[in-house]
Amino acid sequence: MQYFERPSQPPAILKSPLTQASRKSMLEYWLIEPGRRSQTSVPIISVNEDEHLLREALANLNRQRCAFCEASDRLEVHRFRPAGNALPMSRSSDAHLYYLWLADAWQNLFPICPGCVPIEPQFAVRGSRCPLPTREQVEAYVNSGDGLWQFGMPSEKAMLLDPTEVRQFAGHLIPALDGGLLPGSTRGAYTIAHFDLNRGERRHQRYITYQQRLEELRSCTTPSDLSRIDRLVDFATLEFGGTWYLLLRRLLNHLPVNGIVRNPTPKQVGPALRRWAKARDAATLLAQAHHMLQREDARLHASDKQAMAPEPVVESITAIHIRNFKAIEQLDLKFKGAPARSLARSEPLAPALVILGENATGKSSILEAVALTLVPAAVRNALNISLAELVMDPAQLGVDGGDQATRAQIRIELSNQHWVELTIDQQAHGHSSNLDNQQVPVFAYGAFRRFTRTSQRTSPHAHVRNLFDGNVLSNPEPWLRHLRQDRFDMVIRTLREVLAIDGDFDVIQRAQESDILYMVTAISEPDGAFRFNRTPLHAVSSGYRSMLAMICDILKGLMNATIYPGFESFQSARGVVLIDEIEAHLHPRWKVQVMSRLRAALPSMTFIVTTHDPLCLRGMEQGEVVVLQRIASADSQAQRQMPITIESMADLPPVADLRLEQLLTSDFFQMLSTDDAHADRRLARIADLMAAHANGELSAEDERVLQDFNEDITNALPIGSSEVHQIVQLAVGEYLAKRRAASSQRLRNLRQAAKDQILSALERL
Structure with missing residues (x-):
């Protein structure tokens, strides 16, 4: 790292309409009534498609190098002070505002390489943070339109x-x-910890660079080579030039040559090296200094604690491997990698997975396997589950009288090569991991997510037992009523992300005269006056209460130091949330938004959910949805011992691009029609209907189904031909008849065979 000057005038891109609109959206939030603002999350400030222009302008600051590690690498835009929710957060209802006002300010933007991008929005200060800017200052900054904080x-x-x-x-x-x-x-x-400056790749690059330059320096002992010293001390233009200067500075302190000053400045290094190079025994002196530097390094490494910034408490799930657990003989699930950070979202969404499948395909079993593997031993014991009964029973997979599997195994792979594993046999179970003393907070919920009128005592398994026994959740209101004010506001900020699906509210108030919580909404009258509607929180819809109870259960757990040591904010909290049948109790309006809202409220938490409803796929991206199906093992490419196996389908279409109609009829749901289930079953019998039609044995209802099918084929063909029409009918009919029970590989083969038959027919015209 080395000093570089920032031009006083911002680049033109910070004056563009898009970036000005971004600052205006920040101002709109800043001007919200303070009570509501304290309970509203900061907006995501983005420069959208202009980001590449800003990136180019910032790259010129430090000669196309990262401002922090000095590597010549691909560069991104970095906000030195976070755009809100800066950690650690103080005990203030306005703590989330730091440093939102500087989000797009020229002085706060730096070029950064992907490896230096911080994991969390940390910005520690010694003592107190600065006072918040006044409303007038923020307005003046935005109105100036140039992106310069004055x-x-x-x-x-x-x-x-x-x-x-x-x-x-x-x-x-x-x-x-x-x-x-x-x-x-x-x-x-x-600084070293925050930007991960000692990560293996970058450390090795510095080592290679230092060795090459030291080797070049050793050869600069003749008059003809002295000119090369100038290149070696042009620190501003060299990759890793700042740390190279500091290394030479240390080396020169060990060179016993008259006239060399100790702790030379960058400008003094060149003359000092020239003086050394002219010494009669220059090579020997350099070797001695190098040896002394090695000994000094050893002492420094031994005393270095590097404990100022702890590692993240948890990791993200990258893969799940299940063997012989309940009805699952073998299943491997991989998670999509975290998206690249950008100004559009300073904190990327954590991995998530939606699991689809008909009943008895093992969806709930996957959630149980993950929960049992990740929870601490005390929680596993408190659940009072007979683990031996979870080992696969062959009878569930079509084998009568077969021997039960000897051992079940669940292995969960995490980021940074970490893993957790649970093995279960008839006598005992074993648990192992390489997480040392870290643990992954887990919150697990079954399809029945009601809550009692009273608050329940906290127990070791309080936040996971609902998945296993459907136990009612604790009423969140007593907990909300007794929270410290800044914590209460923090909770409401997170709840708003989800609960606003039913309509936004201004604030949630705790009544002083009673124990009732009120949702307060301002209603504008025709004359411009405001009337406030106060709705008791316990009077909202059942779906609303169900979601409220579950989210509060998660938030309460995250704020519990036993479950999540070192909690700082819900935006940075990491862990795993498991939800079975997420659509349960929800209105269709909620189903469409529930996944995107949950992920926005808790962006660093990994969600693994199951569903039967295509509406719940909204908000998911490619690679974040899996479809399970029970198929005959003979129809699967994988080697299986049981005659029936559970398989994760491959080659699914991109879910984000599908309309609801397409979702329903895609491989995600294996539905052939969106009209009704009866029509769906008839379409699956198209091949039989065509054969019955040839024999004159169709009912009037089946005749209509076949006629509609024929019209679809006719409309899809570019030209008319009775021969082609018949071939296409047969090809599509056979595909529809076999599709539903097909494995992924067989489905690909069926689809390709149908395409080949149709293409062959068209080519013969």
Whole structure:
């Protein structure tokens, strides 16, 4: 890291209509009535399609290099101070506002490589954060339209090193010969951890670069080679130039050559090296200094604790492997990788999975397997489940009198090569992982998610037992009533993301004179006056109450230090939420938005849910939906011992691009028609109907079905031909008849065979 100057004038892109509109949306939020603003999440500030232009402007700041690790790499736009929800959060209802007003300010934007992008929106300060800007200051900034914050950057003691403010890094960062960076100060330690400057790839790059330059330096001991020193000390233009200077600075301190000053400035390094190169025993002196530097590095590494910024509490799930668990002989599920960060979303959504399938395809079993594997032993024991009974029973898969499997195994792979594994046999079970003392918070809910009128005592398994026994959830109102005000506002900000599906509200108030919580909505009268409607929280719809109870159960658990040590905010909290039949109790309007709303409310939590309803697929992307089906093992490509197996379908269409009609009739739901189930069953018999028609044995109702089918075929063909029409009829009819019970591989073969028959018929015309 090294100092570079930022031009005083912002680039033209920050004056574009799109970026001005972005700042205006920030201002609209800033001007919300303070009570409501404290219970409303900060907006996502984005520069949309203009981001590549801003990226180009920022890349020029540091000669196309990352501002923090100095690598010549692909660059992104980084907000040095987070655009809201900066961690750690203070005990204030306005803590989420830091540093929203600087989201698009020129002084807050830096070029960053993907590897340096922080995991969390951390921005620690020594002492208190700066005062919030006034309404007038924010309005003046937005109205100026140029993206330049005119009122000075926050007056606070930031723990992170800013390369446009800090000019001397020698007291903060100590580069070692092996490419590692050691902290020379508390700020240095925070900066190294925050930007992950010692990640393996970058550390190795620095090591190789240092070794190459040191080797070149060894050859600069003759007059003809002295000119090469100038290139080696042109720190501003060199990749890793800042840390290379700091390494040379350390090396020169060990060179016993007259006239070489200790701790030279960048401009003094070149003359010092020239003086060394002219020494009679220059090579020997350099070798001795190199050896002393190695010994010094060893001492520094031994004393380096690097404990200033702890690792994330949990990881994200990347894959689930299940063997011989209940009715699942073998199943492997992979999660889509997290999307790249951008200004459109400073914190990417965590992985999520929606599991579809008919009854008895193992959807609930997957959730149970994940929960039992991830929860601590105390929770597993408190559930009082006979684990031995969960080992696969062959009778459930078509084998009468077969021997029960000897062992069930569930392995969950996490990011950063971490994993957790649970094995179960008839006598005992074993649990292992490489997470050390970390744990993944788990919240699990079955299809029955009602709550009692009273609050229940907290137990070790309180947040997962509903999945296993349908136990009612605790009434959230007593918990909400007794929260500290800043925590209460934080909870309502998160609840609003989901509960606003039924219509937005202004605030949720705790009545002083009673224990009732009120949802307050301002209604505008014709004369411009406002009337406030106060609805008791317990009077909302059953679906609303069900969702409220579940989300509050999650939030309550996250704020529990036993379940989630080090909790700071719901936006950064990481864990796993399991929900069976997520559509239960929900109005269609809720079903369409429930997944996108849940993921917006808890963007770092991994959601794994099951559903029968296509409406719940809205908000999911390619690779975030799996379809399970029970098929004959002989029809599967995988090697199975049981005659019936559960398979995850492959080659599913992109769910985000499908209309509801297409969703229903796609492989996601294996429905042939969206009219009704009776018509769906008749369409599956098209091949039989065509044969019956040839024999004159069709009923009037079946005749209509076949006629509609023929019209669909006729309308789809570009030209008319009775021969082609007949071939297409037969090909499509055979495909529809066999499609429903087909495995993924057989479905591909059926689809291709039908296409080949139709193409062959058309080519003969």
